[in-house]
Amino acid sequence: MENKMLIDLFTDKSYAGIKFEKITGRYVTISDIELIKKEFEKDFEIVEIGKSVQNRPIYIYKLGTGKTKVLAWSQMHGNESTTTKAIIDLLNVFKKASHKIISGILENCSLYIIPMLNPDGAEAYTRINANSVDLNRDLRNLSQPESKILRQQYEELQPDYCLNLHDQRTIFSAGNKASPATLSFLTPSKDEERSIDEARRKSMGLIAGIEKDLKDQLPGQIGRYDDAFNINCAGDTFQNLSTPTLLFEAGHYPNDYEREKTRKYVFRALLSCLYQISNKEDVSVDYEDYFKIPENQKLFNDIIIREVEIDGQLRDVAIQFREVLSNKRIEFEPVVENIAESIHKFGHREIEGKRRKLKLPGEEKVAENVIVNKIILNTAELQVKYG
Template sequence: MFSFVNMKNMQLKELFQEDFYSAIKMQEVTGRYVTNKDLEKVKSYFGDKIDFQEIGRSVKGKSVYMTRVGKGKIKVLAWSQMHGNEATTTKAVFDLLNTFINESGNKVISSILDSCSIFIIPILNPDGAEAYTRINANSVDLNRDLQQLSQPESRILMQQYQAIKPEFCLNLHDQRTIFSAGSRPEPATLSFLTPSKDPERSIDDSRRQSMCLIAGMAEDLQNELQGRIGRYDDAFNINCAGDTFQNLNIPTVLFEAGHFPEDYEREETRKYVFKALLSCLYQIAHLQPDTSGEESYFDIPENQKLFNDVIIRNARIGNENSEISIQFREVLGEKGIEFLPMVEKREKRISNYGHREIDAKGLEVSLPDGSEISENVVVNKIVINNRELEVKYR
């Protein structure tokens, strides 16, 4: 069994400074919509400094690429955008690659590159990325296809796993804005999971290694994300990638990039994913025989679904006192991703927290055309006692 060294190392703390991140952030790729076109920009930016190999093609014939950095004995396989509309971790991976290239002389970075060989698939589902959907072009969720392997993208991932034989797997995702870190009114900006390996959710040495990594990342980021780190549900599903690889006794860590206040483009969250990846890889590079981080892992609060994007409190609609919960629906438009405010519930009392809360102070609330607010309606603007108020994010 192993435990891991976390950021008590002052050199790693230096890499967490704002000026360091600002210098290495890949400004060429920002926002929520990231596709193979953006990957081509990254490839052009790096030139021959990083070799991106085509490892297969998607349903629609788009290239799936993988790169390798480092020359060490510990092999790590990481993949992002298994779900096409989950690109925050892809952006953080680009930042990580930029760090490996431009800061290779740094002691922390060189120790990672000397100890590890890191294989990264930045966009596993390029068709889903272009269409901004969770699923692939055959309407299959790739993260439910790791046993059947019915899709070319699923087969690509499994083929690379079998060829590389990694000691660790990093499964990189986004999660919705609805998640809180536990029961407190704090969004889950980052969530982690060591997937279960069986229906009993058994804990063996490989799961303990994943738990230690997650506990170390949570400790390294606790000062910056106080109360905003969650633990994802570990219900077992052998069809999922993480559960499949954990079932094969490979320590696997699921990353979930979530919401940071007012950061719907997920540029702040991107920064924290980058820092978590650095922490994770630094720990892997400095394996030490010892004990656990198991207890600390279970101290991380489990995610709950306690948030809406907007909640209107103390509204009067007709003769009723109401509260209204609104959830943004992400839609691909001509200018990128649009956030359409959809009414989710209209009830006397909404128990959720709102990322934005509007107090109507008992005044009449309606739509600009004078109609009542009802469920499943888009509300870009509302009227409170004849005063028009913008609800839409942008």
């Protein structure tokens, strides 16, 4: 680990005492935010900064007294809740403030945290808001109340750093290997030329530092995104205004579809980032190491069944889980995505067909876009639905 001071806070034993166990799973809504508001209202300043399209409250948490201002926001996309859970864990560790690293961050930084920017999307478990607008493509037009709220906070606070917190799909690999991108990062571009100025060097240096702090815990599982410029996006907008901005993407950890393990690593990444901001004289010093982080590729399916007989021919079958809201829980619905002679991707789960005949219970034909909870290989029945 690069920062030896973080070792105590990076142990699983330490995290077990930090994790806010009252909120788990993928479905995190405004009722959860109200719960943590009651939990932390005596410890931090919590302000309602506006309402969503459907009149749900949006809050900002203010903590710390330092001169360096950090603005962070999560669940800009309503169905991306892992970073929200990690933010709640972060609030919990700041509430306890029992470690000198934590007290040091609070002395050197002022943190402004919006745990849920899109409460309507969170309730419906959709990426978009109640007006079917992607808020992360609305920072130029500012057509939505939630977008306006974020921009207003940025203008009022004039932060020194911005942290834009998201989830990514299970399809991403860290580079071209069979390694899921459990965490991914991006320093957004500030212009079409993808210029590297002082602000971008700072965000690149911070990401490089996070990767160094976590690479032993997530070997080969940290990636970075392509930095194509889009002024409509929040990160590109704020980077264009010369504010160092980091995009966090919570991804897949093996057999962790509820993203409770990923949550832990996002928490540690946030802690690493804030520790660097509060302690390093020059956070950009190792910025070139950012380019050593492998770029994300779309090389995974949730399940791949290899070499099965379908209609007398040998085929590979790829299954992808579709996330469905049901009774206030997220179910992972297996859907046949691709049937091909050979699928050149990796499966988070791989099933060797061994040239056996593949049948789908209740289906006359094996076809794409079919929901399938079980498969039959000759006479053996296998469960493919998660959980």
